[in-house]
Amino acid sequence: MQQHFGLFINMLQAKSQLSNERKPVSKTPDPVPLDRRRDRIVALVKSTGFMAVEELARRFNVSVQTIRTDLRDLHEQGRVFRRHGLAGPAPDPDNSAYEKREDWNRTGKMAIAAKVADLIPEGCTIAIGTGTTAELAAQHLASHRNLTVLTNNLHVVMALQNAPNVTLRLAGGTVRTRDLDIIGADSADFFGSMRADFGIVSVGGMSDEGDLLDFNMDEVRARRALVSCCDHAILMIDEKKVGRKALCRDGHASDFQTVLLNAAPGDALQRALVKARSQIVVVS
Numbered sequence: 001m002q003q004h005f006g007l008f009i010n011m012l013q014a015k016s017q018l019s020n021e022r023k024p025v026s027k028t029p030d031p032v033p034l035d036r037r038r039d040r041i042v043a044l045v046k047s048t049g050f051m052a053v054e055e056l057a058r059r060f061n062v063s064v065q066t067i068r069t070d071l072r073d074l075h076e077q078g079r080v081f082r083r084h085g086l087a088g089p090a091p092d093p094d095n096s097a098y099e100k101r102e103d104w105n106r107t108g109k110m111a112i113a114a115k116v117a118d119l120i121p122e123g124c125t126i127a128i129g130t131g132t133t134a135e136l137a138a139q140h141l142a143s144h145r146n147l148t149v150l151t152n153n154l155h156v157v158m159a160l161q162n163a164p165n166v167t168l169r170l171a172g173g174t175v176r177t178r179d180l181d182i183i184g185a186d187s188a189d190f191f192g193s194m195r196a197d198f199g200i201v202s203v204g205g206m207s208d209e210g211d212l213l214d215f216n217m218d219e220v221r222a223r224r225a226l227v228s229c230c231d232h233a234i235l236m237i238d239e240k241k242v243g244r245k246a247l248c249r250d251g252h253a254s255d256f257q258t259v260l261l262n263a264a265p266g267d268a269l270q271r272a273l274v275k276a277r278s279q280i281v282v283v284s
Helices: 002-022 034-048 053-060 064-076 098-103 106-119 132-140 154-160 185-192 217-229 267-276
Strands: 080-083 086-089 125-128 147-151 166-170 196-201 211-214 230-237 248-252 258-261 279-282
Touching: 034 053, 034 064, 034 080, 034 086, 053 064, 053 086, 064 080, 098 132, 106 132, 106 230, 106 258, 125 132, 132 147, 132 154, 132 196, 132 230, 147 154, 154 166, 185 217, 196 217, 211 217, 217 230, 217 248, 267 279
Parallel strands: 125 147, 125 196, 147 166, 196 230, 230 258, 258 279
Antiparallel strands: 080 086, 211 248
16 A cells, blocks of 8 residues: 555656746847947937936846946946936937027027117126027117127127227137137136126026036136126026936036926926025026
């Protein structure tokens, strides 16, 4: 009896082993090789936008730490944009052509420019920076009397060249021919030797939280110097600039005494501006 029972147990074990051998073995996919994985990360965030680090790790079957290393290296190479646990497409290394930017949200820019003219009194000195909104603001200031304008923007000079009561002072140095402006050390030296009652600037882009972005450090240096030389700094931001990415981050909207927008600020920006006691002016 015991012999038969032992034989029965052996048969069951053999059957179970055979059944297990027939079951398909689930295999974890091999991780994608490093170079190919990084190329795919760049392509993926270009096509889908910002993605969380954890989601990328899951997709490529690697650890979160590995993805973080990938993103750090890709960010340093300028191939992706990395921030707060997210990866997104890299910003363009240069701003779009001036003529193309003139048409972007022109209605919003015109409303902001007209309000600037309302805020600037006659008989003062004003520093005006680069960009298409600055040119529009200059056009609205042409009828002001006894105005002295300091600028590094040739478009501003052309907008005011026939204004009878405006004195123009232009930064010297190398002209950036694509945008017809002077940036970098030349403009920094110019504004650094001047004093203005008011200064008006725009930027390449701004985060939802109010961080200011520009496309290169020469633009940043020019903006810094202009803001430092004036008693009252005014930031002009049309709605198309909010959320627009650019390579260099420097400064915050709350650094300005007045912030002009053509759309209401988001909650985070509103709180920062209120805390800094910046004047918020929304035009339409």
